[in-house]
Amino acid sequence: MARTRWLDPDEMRAWRTYITTSVDLMKALEADVAPYGITMGDYQLLAMISEAPDSRLRLCDLADQLRLTRGGLTRRMDGVLRLNLVRRVQDERDRRVAFAELTTKGWALLKKVAPIHLDSVRRLMIDHLSRAEIKALGTAFGKIEKNLRES
Numbered sequence: 001m002a003r004t005r006w007l008d009p010d011e012m013r014a015w016r017t018y019i020t021t022s023v024d025l026m027k028a029l030e031a032d033v034a035p036y037g038i039t040m041g042d043y044q045l046l047a048m049i050s051e052a053p054d055s056r057l058r059l060c061d062l063a064d065q066l067r068l069t070r071g072g073l074t075r076r077m078d079g080v081l082r083l084n085l086v087r088r089v090q091d092e093r094d095r096r097v098a099f100a101e102l103t104t105k106g107w108a109l110l111k112k113v114a115p116i117h118l119d120s121v122r123r124l125m126i127d128h129l130s131r132a133e134i135k136a137l138g139t140a141f142g143k144i145e146k147n148l149r150e151s
Contacts, residue, residue, distance in 0.1 A: 025124060026040060028120070028124055029120055029124070032117065033113055037083065038080075038109070041076055042079060043110075045076060045080060045100075046102065046109070047110065048062060049062065049100050049102050049106075050102060054101075057100050057101075059077075062100050085103060085105055085106035087101050087103055
């Protein structure tokens, strides 16, 4: 039987601070987009579609980027479809393929909310870190992401 490798005080502090701070940070970011009738999940979906070529993304690719199952994406899409922020478009050549595409209303909302979200990210996180800390954070989470993908 493998011996348990307990966390040392620095590791425990890093882990516990991450757990509590990540929840608090997401709640604060959520509160900043809520007045616009969307959630952070909705915002993330709109942003990802906006960054795709022609502002449309295959639903299967969108699910992968959002780390959702197909059913999870369907539930996530329900709200933005109902609000007419996104439309579902069938591929003309292959009817089995569907895309999510921003509507004019979706673009308008994203243009209004993006600066507010960016200000929140800076105010709550980025502006409190040095350039070296930002790079270290990116490197650290890149390693964690790679490990999770390979596991």
